[in-house]
Amino acid sequence: MRVTNKQMVLDAIIDLNNQEQSVTRETLSGLIDLSLAVIDEKLTSLVNDGLIYRIQRGVYLPVVTHDQARVISKIVLPCGTVKIDIGDDVWTLTPKEARIIGSLMVADAMQYSNIEIGHHAALTTAKMDLQTKEMRRDIKELQRLLASSNHA
Template sequence: MSNKSNADLILEAIKDLHNQEQIVTRETLSQLTNLKLSIIDDRLSYLVDSGYIVRVQRGVFVPAPKHRPARLMSKTLLPDGTVKIDIGDDQILTLTPREARTLGNLMVAEAMQYANIEMGHHMAILQSEVSGQVRKLKRQVEGLVGKGTQGELLYEHD
């Protein structure tokens, strides 16, 4: 008898089926693991929520891609234009100026993706700040209107 939890059993079955290029469905998992569909459904929800698997379309699942942790990286530009790239504890590349430009050209898509992600993060922060300021102004306006001030609020109409 196995000491594996139902979630571990299902995750292992998903990985095995995926590695065999088989479509992973709840019915396939039920047949393979001999677990009831209600248990399969519950554990699939848990595995999706936990980030272990991805629902690629309704009822079809694949293992979530896992990458090793990112290592520290550095680039050193030498006076003669040579570029040294270090990743982790290893010196990986020593590039001539032309090779460095070519590598940069090859990596431009990743650089643009990085820039877009960073811009999205900054826009989310700005949007949050603006929303907070709008809420504060709304409360102030409601407070003025609620006090029944003697002055009138003027609105411009275009």
């Protein structure tokens, strides 16, 4: 079965959102092999169909959302038994079961780490951009002052 362009765009939006990435036409064009014109057309169609919504100009989210995350905690008992509390549920795991679940979740842990690194990098870049602008402004002011003192 052939996936339509519209479904391809929707799937990409859901994937990006699940990875806590901003969904814009530019991020979509970097992810899927469609022209910006086709992506724009599909975005408009998906908004009109109620499958995505615009949270601000050029930024989209899928309408389908997960339930609110529950509180999760892990306790390791001295005997090696592991208790995992997820909301109102409690799992009691043997050490081997805890290792198996850990190995099954390692990809999610790496993805979480990558998401956090991406957020940190974006904040650092924004701070550096601001500092660069301030330094350029200061340099221009110094150049102006030097030029005016040389003419005096």
